[in-house]
């Protein structure tokens with residue numbers, strides 16, 4: 001009794017002494033935060049209260065996360081009259097991904113129009129938990145929040161080097177924390193094909209060996225079961241997984257497995273293309289994409305379409321291609337490439353999905369009802385405006401500052417820099433899309449959002465992968481979620497300390513911006529292997 005009383009007094013004093021709490025450190029910064037007085041104390045008696053069965057999954061996620069964080073086993077109940085509860089409510093008047101939090105020293109109410117919004121409220125709550133002297137608390141506050149952009153993404157190139165499903169799950173955990181919702185898997189490219197296709201077993205039997213710097217690296221790929229597991233894990237975190245099968249270029253691994261559908265390539269880009277003038281190629285692509293469409297519920301399939309000119313030299317002399325160009329009035333090899341893209345867009349469209357293509361695709365004549373453009377050539381802003389003028393929806397991932405294979409500090413020895421010496425510091429990533437805001441201001445609705453793209457020619461292991469992704473991914477999260485007026489770089493930098501604690505807890509490596517010498521640069525190819533710029 002006495003002990004209880006002392007404990008209550010202690011709790012009371014603690015709460016009062018936190019009467020005026022500083023802004024909770026949340027990434028991405030919510031659109032509207034009003035801090036009240038006092039705090040909600042989180043203890044073993046706190047109950048999670050909810051009515052809607054369709055947020056059961058979110059409630060479970062919250063309970064587990066609270067258990068991991070506080071080690072309390074919290075009660076969850078449909079009804080709970082007293083104070084000390086966190087209620088989660090669906091309110092149909094609130095739009096899609098928006099959520100509201102009203103936290104007082106008695107109770108916390110989270111409301112959203114959908115399970116997705118509830119999930120974001122949960123992320124905000126989890127990041128708002130503070131502790132002092134063994135007591136966990138959440139400041140009294142009112143939050144009104146919704147994302148600026150619908151597409152808040154990360155791409156991982158698993159072809160050049162393969163990372164596997166445990167790494168992917170860790171990345172998805174961090175994306176969930178950052179309220180990011182699109183994971184783009186670049187599954188095929190020169191060194192290897194990384195996804196099992198039942199109808200064409202050689203794609204992985206032959207095509208999954210090797211990496212960018214080791215031709216003899218053993219087979220490594222995702223089985224269809226792995227993919228199902230990843231898609232389900234992502235869905236629990238409200239993340240859509242988008243597959244990319246790159247074509248007609250970057251098809252080297254597929255050429256190795258099935259030379260009969262290869263359009264060749266020369267020198268460094270040997271076997272780079274699919275053969276664009278054979279019906280068997282289109283049959284192959286249709287079959288492959290049927291399996292892909294089944295495995296990934298996303299309404300998009302990324303079909304690449306970039307840098308075909310790197311390796312299409314054989315097209316200029318191949319008699320089948322040359323007569324195809326003549327018979328179909330395609331004019332030249334570029335016309336051939338555009339025909340290919342339109343054909344594949346039709347295949348994907350027949351499966352009820354849209355293609356996403358790198359920005360070269362705009363010129364192909366494919367229409368905006370069948371395709372979404374991914375703008376990547378930062379040195380060609382006209383590609384962005386052209387896509388918008390033609391009525392395409394656009395996802396932005398310009399090399400500068402969204403490519404995470406570029407170094408993030410001058411101290412780094414490995415990694416890309418642009419010809420003019422530019423690279424992607426945390427601050428330049430954070431300032432996006434500031435510099436191109438004027439290009440998109442009249443077509444805001446067509447901008448689906450943005451993503452970081454992690455190419456892995458120079459990233460050969462997990463430690464280095466995380467070193468390149470973190471903390472920069474936190475900047476992309478805030479760029480894509482938070483309106484410009486609420487963004488503030490010095491405050492963001494302070495919040496990174498807390499983000500690091502989260503990464504530490506999960507055993508994830510990062511580049512330490514506060515002590516740049518503290519983390520030696522992890523492994524990467526030693527030779528300065530500069531690839532041709534696209």
Ligand code: TNX
Pocket residue numbers: 306307358376403405416455456457534
């Ligand atoms: C260009 S981005 C590529 C990739 C490379 C990347 C390296 C794009 C559509 N193509 O194949 O990995 O540069 O930064």
